[in-house]
Amino acid sequence: MQDAETIAAPSTLKIARRSLHAQVVVGLRDLIIEGTLPPGTRINEAQLCETLGVSRTPLREALKVLASEGLVELTPHRGATVRRPTANEVLDTLVVLGGLEALAAEYACRNATPSEIAELAAVHQRMLDFYRAQNRLEYFKLNQSIHSGIIRLAGNHTLIALHDTLQARIKRVRFMGNDRPEQWSNSIAEHEEMIAALQARDAVRLGAVLRLHMENAWQRVRHAL
Amino acid sequence: MQDAETIAAPSTLKIARRSLHAQVVVGLRDLIIEGTLPPGTRINEAQLCETLGVSRTPLREALKVLASEGLVELTPHRGATVRRPTANEVLDTLVVLGGLEALAAEYACRNATPSEIAELAAVHQRMLDFYRAQNRLEYFKLNQSIHSGIIRLAGNHTLIALHDTLQARIKRVRFMGNDRPEQWSNSIAEHEEMIAALQARDAVRLGAVLRLHMENAWQRVRHAL
DNA sequence: GTCTTGCATTTTGAATTCAAAATTCTTGAT
DNA sequence: ATCAAGAATTTTGAATTCAAAATGCAAGAC
Incomplete structure (x- = not known):
């Protein structure tokens, strides 16, 4: 699926084609996997929006996807944290x-x-x-x-x-x-x-x-x- | 994870506890799995919002999650369809x-x-x-x-x-x-x-x-x- | 009659706004 | 000084709004 996108070209053009939320999923996933955001980190939406340069809507969509992947934990009315596997x-x-x-x-x-x-x-x-x-x-x-x-x-x-x-x-x-x-x-x-x-x-x-x-x-x- | 929630009680109270988007994920997933929305069905957001009684925000969040589960296909600027597995x-x-x-x-x-x-x-x-x-x-x-x-x-x-x-x-x-x-x-x-x-x-x-x-x-x- | 071009409408993508819940801070009582 | 209660602030959840892209439609050219 992603082969064609990731392998080819200087990526800038390709990235522009992707929806914002998809970019955020990829970027945030990397931040978590690589440990820039270590397990247990509380995710402040406004703050993360600032650093990623997007509004809360695509960020929140991305958080839901990452939660379904098991990388993020979502607690109702209390926000998201980077999941620490037991x-x-x-x-x-x-x-x-x-x-x-x-x-x-x-x-x-x-x-x-x-x-x-x-x-x-x-x-x-x-x-x-x-x-x-x-x-x-x-x-x-x-x-x-x-x-x-x-x-x-x-x-x-x-x-x-x-x-x-x-x-x-x-x-x-x-x-x-x-x-x-x-x-x-x-x-x-x-x-x-x-x-x-x-x-x-x-x-x-x-x-x-x-x-x-x-x-x-x-x-x-x-x-x- | 869902055991406690789904098994217990007349569910109405429990459901109220869940976030809207989580409810939509569950409901929409069932509609797809059970075949009420057969493969290839184009998903019109406004229309589906009407029938589910929610705004577009939680619906769109749910669509992204279902896409990551492989049940829905998302095409940029062209919307969502129910995935037909090859x-x-x-x-x-x-x-x-x-x-x-x-x-x-x-x-x-x-x-x-x-x-x-x-x-x-x-x-x-x-x-x-x-x-x-x-x-x-x-x-x-x-x-x-x-x-x-x-x-x-x-x-x-x-x-x-x-x-x-x-x-x-x-x-x-x-x-x-x-x-x-x-x-x-x-x-x-x-x-x-x-x-x-x-x-x-x-x-x-x-x-x-x-x-x-x-x-x-x-x-x-x-x-x- | 068919195909193309341009405009109107619809639909999606993303930012903003508003409401509700949680957190923090302040104030006052013991 | 410590703790509790309540107000102020922050943060999240979800609806609404605005912009951009795609679709549908109509008029005109061939």
Whole structure:
């Protein structure tokens, strides 16, 4: 859906085409996911309108959408706050993410082209570079993009959208929890296994690794909740 | 989330507590899912405001939310229409639903109490009654509620919410496609197997049946697209 | 008769306005 | 000095208003 818009062109023209509320959804979502607006932040409409340069109408529309995505909490007559997922929600979300990725594994192993697989392997190598360089942010980004990549290889748009939404909800928690470099090495080993399984087109093995990876992800982040 | 609100009381009082836009989301969602507003219907804001008795502001907020749920399509400067899922989207959605239910199977077999399982078996029996009575609507409702029930037994709220959203998107298509009674009998056999697997707490078997059931569901509905 | 062009009407998008609820601040009593 | 009650202010919820875009219609050209 958004591919054509986001990939193409200097974006300024494209952005002008979008409705204001859609722009606000995108912008505000980023502010939340990236942590500029950390969990628990109270959202003052007038104030945020000022900084975003829009009136309250499109902002409020955007808040409702983000609430339905689980990024914002709306309390009647009391306004919006940036949602802080409970430990249980994080666990539940990780379980579902694992399930979705295991599902994707089957289709990815069946449908992916050799070049697509090679591409993902290349991303994995770049991730290793950042790991060795102790660049936590870039390491994390590529880590996520490998998971998104496996999902994408399945070629199921519903799956892609769902995965994106869930990943967004707990992206920050995962990043914050992933603070001890010794944790990374376990994660790296699992990623090695993933790529190997994908190259062997072994869906069962890939699925198992992905589910295991999510269980371990829980162990890695739970201390931060 | 909505349990406390929807289950309790004559609702009038509770509804008054909700914000207008939330009411409209619920009401409009039902109109779409139940088919009162069939796919492709152009939504005239002023007109719908009239029938719902609200101003355009809450209605437009609701439309944005329903768009993010995939039930409504928003075209800039051209308004909203009730979304008609493409054949591919229906297939993709069924695949994901199957994956989610198979995931739920594991947890349901592990965590469900005997009485919960018995309850689901009872629903299955009631479904059979409606099958024998050729009551398509009630048969269909109980059929769906068995799937929702398995999801619920997993005790994962994220999973429940996701499943609900996806089920809502294609509920109408599935109902329309399920028009030949001879199709029902296959579906019934699969449901028998599900209940048996659940009673045996055989997660592997239950997962397999659920995935198979979704593949067959696709065969049953594809002709209607 | 059909197609095009321009105007009128309708419809959507977004800002503003108004009302109600919540919060904050002040004042006064103990 | 602390707390409670109530007024003032802020903030949210929803209707209304205004502007811009799209649609429909009519007149005229071919």
